[in-house]
Amino acid sequence: MPVIHSDNYHEEQNKQNILKMRAVLDTLPPFCRTYFRGIEEYTSARTKLAYAYDIRLFFEFLHEKNPYCAKMEIREYPLTILDQLTRVDIEEYLEYVSLYQKEGRDITNDERGKARKLAALRSFYNYFFQNEMITKNPAALVPLPKLHEKEIIRLEPNEVAILLDQVEDGTKLTQKELEYHKKTKVRDVALLTLLLGTGIRVSECVGLNLEDVNFDVDGIKIRRKGGYEAVIYFGQEVETALLDYLEQRERIIPVQGHENALFLSLQNRRIAVRSVENLVKKYTSRVTPLKKITPHKLRSTYGTTLYQETGDIYLVADVLGHKDVNTTRKHYAAQADERRRMAAKYVKLRENSDERPSHDRKNQPPEDLL
Numbered sequence: 001m002p003v004i005h006s007d008n009y010h011e012e013q014n015k016q017n018i019l020k021m022r023a024v025l026d027t028l029p030p031f032c033r034t035y036f037r038g039i040e041e042y043t044s045a046r047t048k049l050a051y052a053y054d055i056r057l058f059f060e061f062l063h064e065k066n067p068y069c070a071k072m073e074i075r076e077y078p079l080t081i082l083d084q085l086t087r088v089d090i091e092e093y094l095e096y097v098s099l100y101q102k103e104g105r106d107i108t109n110d111e112r113g114k115a116r117k118l119a120a121l122r123s124f125y126n127y128f129f130q131n132e133m134i135t136k137n138p139a140a141l142v143p144l145p146k147l148h149e150k151e152i153i154r155l156e157p158n159e160v161a162i163l164l165d166q167v168e169d170g171t172k173l174t175q176k177e178l179e180y181h182k183k184t185k186v187r188d189v190a191l192l193t194l195l196l197g198t199g200i201r202v203s204e205c206v207g208l209n210l211e212d213v214n215f216d217v218d219g220i221k222i223r224r225k226g227g228y229e230a231v232i233y234f235g236q237e238v239e240t241a242l243l244d245y246l247e248q249r250e251r252i253i254p255v256q257g258h259e260n261a262l263f264l265s266l267q268n269r270r271i272a273v274r275s276v277e278n279l280v281k282k283y284t285s286r287v288t289p290l291k292k293i294t295p296h297k298l299r300s301t302y303g304t305t306l307y308q309e310t311g312d313i314y315l316v317a318d319v320l321g322h323k324d325v326n327t328t329r330k331h332y333a334a335q336a337d338e339r340r341r342m343a344a345k346y347v348k349l350r351e352n353s354d355e356r357p358s359h360d361r362k363n364q365p366p367e368d369l370l
Contacts, residue, residue: 009207010223017045024052029077054120087138111145154301172286190245197238199302202295208262224321
């Protein structure tokens with residue numbers, strides 16, 4: 001994997017995705033290039049790469065399980081092979097990805113993983129079908145797996161406070177961890193405070209440069225998914241944590257090519273997503289051992305708190321960078337229901353209604369016993 005050396009994190013990530021994409025295309029049938037050129041204008045490099053991996057997995061499944069497809073190499077598959085496949089082939093593929101082996105390890109996909117893989121196949125088939133290059137579209141006949149709502153895992157307000165206190169104090173860390181903690185404490189406090197105080201994605205966080213922080217307006221300029229830029233504002237606690245870190249950051253000499261990165265690793269390079277994931281796990285596992293907290297769960301923590309405080313789902317969607325407010329509403333439906341329940345306590349129909357006797361039908365004996 002190429003080493004990130006550019007100060008523009010997002011451009012470098014895009015370049016890496018393009019290089020990875022070329023490598024995957026070399027393993028696929030030639031007609032796949034036509035599809036990826038066709039979706040170039042409205043699909044990010046990251047999404048195209050994800051689709052390429054899924055389409056390659058589909059062809060690998062066919063090569064392994066389908067007697068006709070096993071007779072030739074994947075790169076030799078003609079476009080007409082898509083017309084010879086049926087709905088059953090695609091349903092068997094979805095069953096296969098529930099559990100399969102690759103490079104000696106088991107890989108599983110839940111309903112969401114299957115839905116993403118079917119979405120990739122639908123896009124793939126739909127392109128050739130709409131351009132009249134194939135006559136059948138069996139992918140469109142396969143229903144998406146039913147997605148069950150997942151409980152939002154997040155930190156409670158008291159857990160957030162305990163977490164930040166422990167990051168500052170280093171309590172519950174091992175002796176070896178404490179040695180590193182002396183060097184990273186100020187950075188870790190700033191990084192976690194920023195994630196919890198703004199709800200930005202971990203990729204947006206590690207991509208920040210020094211010039212992206214503006215204390216005149218207390219805002220950070222981030223690059224959202226899809227490539228557009230947005231300014232996210234922060235409060236006093238984030239400001240204080242960032243200023244403390246920047247005072248330390250000024251004394252660090254970064255590796256060449258990483259001079260403008262806001263958050264640096266112990267190697268004085270731009271901190272990586274995996275490193276942030278590891279430090280979040282290290283600290284939160286001591287605070288909430290029964291919850292598996294990731295940087296995305298810190299984002300959920302922020303979103304939940306913002307919604308509980310404002311009740312404005314559109315504001316939450318905007319700040320989190322959700323293009324569709326229904327995405328936000330789906331994630332915070334439980335909080336919406338809780339707020340609706342609160343309405344029953346606020347509306348009084350008669351004065352002193354609290355002093356009137358209660359008629360609890362649930363606890364009354366049946367009428368024939370009265």
